[in-house]
Amino acid sequence: MRHLIDLLDGDVAAAYVDAGLAYRPRYTPVMRVLGEHGSASVGEIAAYAGISQPAATQTVALMKKEGLVDTRSGVDGRQRRVQLSRAGQAMLPRLRLCWAATAAAAASVDAELAFPLSQCLAEAIAALQRRPFSARIRAARSTNEESA
Known part of the structure; x- marks a missing residue:
């Protein structure tokens, strides 16, 4: 990115x-x-x-x-x-x-792309507005800690 x-x-x-x-x-x-x-x-x-x-x-x-x-x-x-x-x-x-x-x-x-970059970015922004990346990192960290 x-x-x-x-x-x-x-x-x-x-x-x-x-x-x-x-x-x-x-x-x-x-x-x-x-x-x-x-x-x-x-x-x-x-x-x-x-x-x-x-x-x-x-x-x-x-x-x-x-x-x-x-x-x-x-x-x-x-x-x-x-x-x-x-x-x-x-x-x-x-x-x-x-x-x-x-x-x-x-x-x-x-x-030139198989999937328009503008559409992909719009979808990524919408997904991050619904659930911020920091929340996703915290969730992944707690999942990793539970499985360790």
Whole structure:
């Protein structure tokens, strides 16, 4: 799994460089949410993107340092709203082209496999959401200890 991720992440990152973009693939979930919704709280970004709130918080902080997003106070002043900066908005059309190319490349990989990778990953994610891997490890450990 780690080797597959390394192969995919490296090539996706290189595709952004080839497109002339100074952009990290980890920004994509946040960029997609803000491109669709305009602005959102970090909690909303996490929920819409299907990522953890700590991951959303860290990613937004990195994107703010790079000038891709701005933050402002929400209506009640307690919640911060995140929105694309001018630089982030300017980057969005080129990113959408990269995302389309990446989706087409993923579809071409699926077409070469006996069982589509995208379907397999979706099923694996669903299975792990039903029962986390840590619970499965604990169960396997207790089974091994009982048989020892």
